[in-house]
Amino acid sequence: MTIGISIALILSSMLMVLLVLLHKGKGGGLSDMFGGGFSSSFGGSSVVERNLDRLTVITGVVWFVCIIALGLILRP
Structure with a gap:
């Protein structure tokens, strides 16, 4: 586990x-090197930017849950 x-x-x-x-x-x-040119043509509130925001938040929640779970499992 x-x-x-x-x-x-x-x-x-x-x-x-x-x-x-x-x-x-x-x-x-x-950010300009990887995705700035692509996303700059759509503007700040495009579907691509909103989906990227959602995916980042979901990944952050998964990361936080993993940290808490490991802390609870490995505590002395």
């Missing part, structure tokens, strides 16, 4: 980093 939660934590952490980098930035940076 601990191994499964650890794997879920690692995968959600990597996905979270990728999703945050894909968000449209306020200025330059890594």
